[in-house]
Amino acid sequence: MAKTSPPAQVGERITEITPDDIAALGVGTAIFGTGGGGEVYSAQTMVERELREHGPVRLVSVDDLGPDDVVILMSGIGAPTVGIEMLSSKGQIHALLEEAERLIGRPVTTLMAAEIGGSNGVRPIGWAARLGLQVLDADGMGRAFPDASMMAMNVAGVHCDWAVQSDVVGNITVMKTVDLHWLERHARALTVASGSICIGAHYPMTADTVRGAVIEGTVSAAIRVGHALLNASDPVSAVAAELDARVLLSGKITDLDRRTVGGFVRGSVTITGTGDDRGRLQRLELQNENLLVLEDGEVLVSVPDLITIIDAETGHAITTEMLRFGQRVSVLAWPCDPIWRTPRGLELAGPAAFGYDLPYTPFEGAAR
Known part of the structure; x- marks a missing residue:
């Protein structure tokens, strides 16, 4: 690399x-x-x-x-x-x-x-x-x-x-x-x-x-994240540390439902844990971006907090249109800017804005 x-x-x-x-x-x-x-x-x-x-x-x-x-x-x-x-x-x-x-x-x-x-x-x-x-x-x-x-x-x-x-x-x-x-x-x-x-x-x-x-x-944050990834021997950990993000799961994609509706990519992706995460299963809901992470029927993270699927080896992000069955991936999540957690921010970009009838629970980022 x-x-x-x-x-x-x-x-x-x-x-x-x-x-x-x-x-x-x-x-x-x-x-x-x-x-x-x-x-x-x-x-x-x-x-x-x-x-x-x-x-x-x-x-x-x-x-x-x-x-x-x-x-x-x-x-x-x-x-x-x-x-x-x-x-x-x-x-x-x-x-x-x-x-x-x-x-x-x-x-x-x-x-x-x-x-x-x-x-x-x-x-x-x-x-x-x-x-x-x-x-x-x-x-x-x-x-x-x-x-x-x-x-x-x-x-x-x-x-x-x-x-x-x-x-x-x-x-x-x-x-x-x-x-x-x-x-x-x-x-x-x-x-x-x-x-x-x-x-x-x-x-x-x-x-x-x-x-x-x-x-x-x-802009400077994105540059720092990129430099951290490109110069790291362990890119996934380096990106998580730079973002103060949590690695929710590492595993492989075992199911993918993706379709284009009204000009947007919609669907879900299922990731089955491997290694230390063996036995765990997470589903991500997609509408162009990654909007929800669910495990055992519980919402772990939801929009407007950030959820990114990255390659488990290289740390590079995988966009929704590039997700493929069998890919080895890690799921990262970290808190959004506080402006999105205001009543007006959640009205515009919270779960309800994307059609999900569920309350927003702030994600706290990396485990302390």
Whole structure:
């Protein structure tokens, strides 16, 4: 397994992202994807090329932002499998930023990932390098979620005035919807009409509005997790320690029920324990992401807490579409950001938001 440069030490800030960080970032965002978020390899390749051509990208904290800074979210939307084959056009990002700045009336200085999970946690670094912008060490989810309404800013009550979407052909669409649920519906319909892959920008914010409304430190956290995995002799333990996560079970996949319904992957996966976990059985419920872990009829972990299936030997995350019968895996779980445990956070992204009629019980992370 290829190793990477040593990560910054705990407490030492990461202030710029270089090509040497992107492999680690990709590994980390895949783990934060909790089964969703799409594959990261093609995003890694694009971002490494952009950084080598345009130089490192400055990574700033919320406290670094000044009164003249404008932050905007930028992300891909659509089917990740299509995105592998239909790449963005050369001017697509520039046209998107130009329209966003026209609507804001001020230059954008800072990009932020809509979600740190999967490819959308990686691509903004390359876009920022190409556009000459800095990146905020934060995101809107702290993981991957399937719906545009499941944003920390929505929990915090920050309104999204508009969204801009561009496709590879050159079409630019501005959407002013009554809420993020309607934005999700309109954006998805436009994406399908554009070949099932687009790039979007929304949620313009200032230094004042971003504070307390985003999940901070997630870009550097993903890089640290990736470096820990890539440089470890025991990747599973290294990732669990870096995340303060608990290894719920190690075993092999013995049953898999997976189907595509309404554009989402739904189903369940059953894992039978091996080694020290022999005799145990867990079932994970899937809706793009891993949402529930059940054992002996008891819910051990539920959304919005994070659940990731990783390869038992390499520690790399396995997305829901890549799960296979017989794979040797470990199941990791760790607590979500506190914003998701508020009444509004649970309304948007708790078990009931995914159709499960059960109470949310906070998961406490690694056993002490």
